[in-house]
Amino acid sequence: MEAPRSPSSTPIRASSPFAALTTHPGRALAFLLALYSIISAWEFSGRYACIDYYQFWVIGRAVAAHETRDVYYDAERKRIGELYWQRALADAGARDPRQPGEQARTKRIKAASQRQVLETYSTPWLYAVFGLLSGPDYDRSQDAFQHASLVAYLAAIALVALLLGCSPATCALWIAALLQWFNPLVDDVIAGNVNRIQLLLLAVFLWIEVRARFPGRHAAAGALLGVAVAFKPNLAAAALVVLLGCWTAGEGRRLIQSLAGLLVGSLAAVLASGAYFGSLIVWRDWLREFPRLVATGSAAAGSADEGNYSLSRLLHDRAGVSLGPWIAALLLAAVIATLLLERRRRSSSAIAGAPAREVLLVGLGAALFLLAAELAWQHYFVALVPLAMVLLRPVEDGANARPELRALALLGLAMVSLQSVGRLFDLHQPSAGAAVVSAGALLLFAAGLADLSRPSAA
Secondary structure, three states, rough: OOOOOOOHHOOOOOOOHHHHHHHHHHHHHHHHHHHHHHHHHHHOOOOOOHHHHHHHHHHHHHHHOOOOOOOOHHHHHHHHHHHHHHHHHHHHHHHOOOOOHHHHHHHHHHHHHHHHOOOOOOOOOHHHHHHOOOOOHHHHHHHHHHHHHHHHHHHHHHHHHOOOOOOOHHHHHHHHHHHHHHHHHHHHHHHHHOOHHHHHHHHHHHHHHHHHHOHHEEEEEEEEHHHHHOOOOOHHHHHHHHHHHHHHOOOOHHHHHHHHHHHHHHHHHHHHHHHHHHOHHHHHEEEEEEEHHHOOOOOOOOOOHHHHOOHHHHHHHHHOOOOOOOHHHHHHHHHHHHHHHHHHHOOHHHHHOHHHHHHHHHHHHHHHHHHHHHOOOOHHHHHHHHHHHHHOOOHHHHHHHHHHOOOOOHHHHHHHHHHHHHHHOOOOHHHHHHHHHHHHHHHHHHHHHHHHHHHOOO
16 A cells, blocks of 8 residues: 655646746746846836937928928938927927926937937938838827837847747846846937847848748748848848858758848838838938948047947047958958858758857847947947857757857857946946947857857757
8 A cells, every 4th residue: 555645745736837937936036037127128218318219200200291301411411400409399388388497308308409410321211111100299209119119129039039949937037138237228228229129120030031931931031131221231241141151051042032032122121211202312312421421430430439339440549440341351251261161060951940050140240240330339239139149048968068158158248238347347438338349249259150160050
């Protein structure tokens, strides 16, 4: 006769998600930390005037009202900026004429006071999208944009985590870390820029490439990437590295489909924005301004002391060295050499469609742009999230863990985050922060190349 078991030896069955959490307190803490981070970020995102979003909103509204089309001329930048500054003052006065001191507290007034002369360097497609999606009330439109951008950021992290096989608890920890200790996100929220949305576009692109099974999925993913590049061209390097990855892996059919989709998506964005502006000449005007923005030493690009974290600009400002395109050429050559080495070390079946490899390619392309560009504001470094996540992904086989590689990636992420590093070393000089962030991006780039070239499957 079997002796009765004591209560302590009786197995506990998790009959519900709540029971599962209570039997694994570490998971519960991870979810609680993520929830706290999300609530804090939601509240934080509504505090700021968002001077970048203000410009997107102004140009979108002005074009929709047929008040301007020549948005890339200095005279129009001044005229439209002054027009909307006066409107902001008039609107604030009309809302509360008895308390004029309250006017300066509205987010629209704060943004307009800093953008009385607009800095219009974004693409016509970006302005068209904001014109179509924004409303006449600035504060309400800005709040909706900030909250939608936060949701996009969370969705992007979750999608990449799922692609990399992360557990729900690990995904929650990633969300908490990238909300609480990631300065590029903070800068994107304060400025009201679009890097959180771009991150979601990259994540959806990766999901289509890796998980979708419908015919023409590579063309669809390429079209999405083309739309994203037309929205903001800082993703062009990621698109280039993805195409190079198809070529070295011998995926000729996918390369053709992806390239066709990329061209179709870009063309559709150009035509749609041309229709919104009433003419395709606006793209010619933007292309005329683009070299001015990225020229070495350009005032439009900003210096390291003004918050431009570009490695090229830092070397130019601090060492008087103008490497310009040489950095891009060197980094691109390193990517191509690594892809060719990968092709020699791995079989085609191990290369094609591997989720970690796809995320690596996108991440390496993003890092290449950030390290080579003449303009890289701190919020641009949000694009490094996929690279950091893939380098710190879960590994099933301990022999393939490469702890030194993961340590390098963790250090690079900490440097790009700047929060803990900045407090530890008391980095008050913007140029010092630029040096730390650029060095962190370089570490992540180097770790990504090492991970891509190792013999084991990604």
